Amino acid sequence: MRYKRVSNNTVRRLPKYLRKLNELAQNGATRVSSAELGAALGCAPSQVRHDLDNFGTFGMQGYGYDIAELRSHISRILGMDRSYNAILVGCGNIGQSLLCNFNFEEHGVKLEAAFDVNRKLIGQQFNGVSVLDASCLPGYLAQRKIDIAVLSVPKEAALDTAQVIITNGIRAIWNFTNTEVVEPNSTVLVENVHLSDSLLALSYYFAENEDAQRSRQNRMRSRQAT
Amino acid sequence: MRYKRVSNNTVRRLPKYLRKLNELAQNGATRVSSAELGAALGCAPSQVRHDLDNFGTFGMQGYGYDIAELRSHISRILGMDRSYNAILVGCGNIGQSLLCNFNFEEHGVKLEAAFDVNRKLIGQQFNGVSVLDASCLPGYLAQRKIDIAVLSVPKEAALDTAQVIITNGIRAIWNFTNTEVVEPNSTVLVENVHLSDSLLALSYYFAENEDAQRSRQNRMRSRQAT
DNA sequence: TAGATTGTTAATCGATTAACAATC
DNA sequence: TAGATTGTTAATCGATTAACAATC
Numbered sequence: 421m422r423y424k425r426v427s428n429n430t431v432r433r434l435p436k437y438l439r440k441l442n443e444l445a446q447n448g449a450t451r452v453s454s455a456e457l458g459a460a461l462g463c464a465p466s467q468v469r470h471d472l473d474n475f476g477t478f479g480m481q482g483y484g485y486d487i488a489e490l491r492s493h494i495s496r497i498l499g500m501d502r503s504y505n506a507i508l509v510g511c512g513n514i515g516q517s518l519l520c521n522f523n524f525e526e527h528g529v530k531l532e533a534a535f536d537v538n539r540k541l542i543g544q545q546f547n548g549v550s551v552l553d554a555s556c557l558p559g560y561l562a563q564r565k566i567d568i569a570v571l572s573v574p575k576e577a578a579l580d581t582a583q584v585i586i587t588n589g590i591r592a593i594w595n596f597t598n599t600e601v602v603e604p605n606s607t608v609l610v611e612n613v614h615l616s617d618s619l620l621a622l623s624y625y626f627a628e629n630e631d632a633q634r635s636r637q638n639r640m641r642s643r644q645a646t
Numbered sequence: 647m648r649y650k651r652v653s654n655n656t657v658r659r660l661p662k663y664l665r666k667l668n669e670l671a672q673n674g675a676t677r678v679s680s681a682e683l684g685a686a687l688g689c690a691p692s693q694v695r696h697d698l699d700n701f702g703t704f705g706m707q708g709y710g711y712d713i714a715e716l717r718s719h720i721s722r723i724l725g726m727d728r729s730y731n732a733i734l735v736g737c738g739n740i741g742q743s744l745l746c747n748f749n750f751e752e753h754g755v756k757l758e759a760a761f762d763v764n765r766k767l768i769g770q771q772f773n774g775v776s777v778l779d780a781s782c783l784p785g786y787l788a789q790r791k792i793d794i795a796v797l798s799v800p801k802e803a804a805l806d807t808a809q810v811i812i813t814n815g816i817r818a819i820w821n822f823t824n825t826e827v828v829e830p831n832s833t834v835l836v837e838n839v840h841l842s843d844s845l846l847a848l849s850y851y852f853a854e855n856e857d858a859q860r861s862r863q864n865r866m867r868s869r870q871a872t
Numbered sequence: 873t874a875g876a877t878t879g880t881t882a883a884t885c886g887a888t889t890a891a892c893a894a895t896c
Numbered sequence: 897t898a899g900a901t902t903g904t905t906a907a908t909c910g911a912t913t914a915a916c917a918a919t920c
Contacts (some may be wrong), residue, residue: 429911434846435842435847462871463913464864465878466914466915467913469878470879470880475876477879479877479878480878481875481876481877481879481918481919482878483920484876484878485803485878500850512747513742513743521740524845527842527849529849540875547836554688568849583904591852600686602685604685604688605688609851609852611847616661617662617665618820618837618839620660620664621661621732621837622820622835622837623726623754623755624660624723624724624725625835625837626730627724628724633694653887680902690889691889692888692889695902696900699903699904703902703903707894707895707902708895708899708900709896710901741893790903790916807909812906
């Protein structure tokens, strides 16, 4: 594969392209243009071509992209064919909802086990995944090759738990704890799902909208007053 | 308040600043410099000052920022003092975990009611919020001023449900459906929590790491061979 | 072939960082 | 006052878009 420095923005668009491609495929389409993909994401056609150009040449001049082919390329680029092994740590509400509802397999990730400190949860199964005693984590990690840890413990336990799993070899964390579990330049990969940040961003834009509207109304009123 | 065009990147950093400020406050600190805030987020001190400059002047030369003061400024900027009203639509696993675990109040959002189509859920309460019949949504929205809808229905119901709530006046959606529920340039605000995209980005970076390591090893081997 | 659409480079646009005067 | 750190502008860096030759 060619090697260019790929920007984070590009990486974040890849899953969105893939989602659009899946949708198109489901509707029976077989080809797609960069213009159509761009429109779906709200960016320029050249953005799409530029993004894909990082990884190879997947299209055909005068035709566009074969949907099935492009899907498989993007899946591969995203590592979905690598069957990564994962564990889930923290089987509270969020953890359980991930276990029960999130289709890890579909994303090329195999969920091997779950862990919790709660006696009542240990021994239970969710969607075929057994909950083990969290105190067994170090031993477990020493024995198996686990690529990714889903971290869904309560905020208070986040740092300690992260410490334990990193010490025992985990290099990638899917972090649901609303806490920063590593320093900014750590070599451990952390993908944060910070729901707080997300809701606050929505709140910001809502407030911005309100203010913009209000100032428009004020302009109208002062005009009428004149 | 001053008015500049604020970039999305800046908006996304505000909650992170706030989180760091809360942490510092909890540890008893009263002042902070842009250097310290920047270090926490992995960006330059001037980035922090530049971001804040969009909204006013909150610091003191030679001193830094008063933590309590800056917290309250950022909270206000994020709209956390506006007591937005919200409903939650779709009380499956994700919906329930939000109802039970996510502290909406803490973010200045009041969760007024939840909705579902499932007979068994209707009438139940989660964390003090009652589940109402989804068929009552239009009537409910007609009677009350609801600012934000949390959309946590199954993927298959996402588009239809979005249609219903938008038609009935909802202008902001916190979207957990892993689906795009509006066109890219819609006037309806949508904040997406696309877990799929997030995991795939993690998977991408993990794969990139593996490949980088492998190619380093190959270079080593070929050097030894020479 | 003519029309369409890619791949790829150059131009533009915007975001981050550096620099430094202002000032606490 | 001297030292520190901000506010703010200018410089740099990177990402997006435009343009167009290549070619299916």
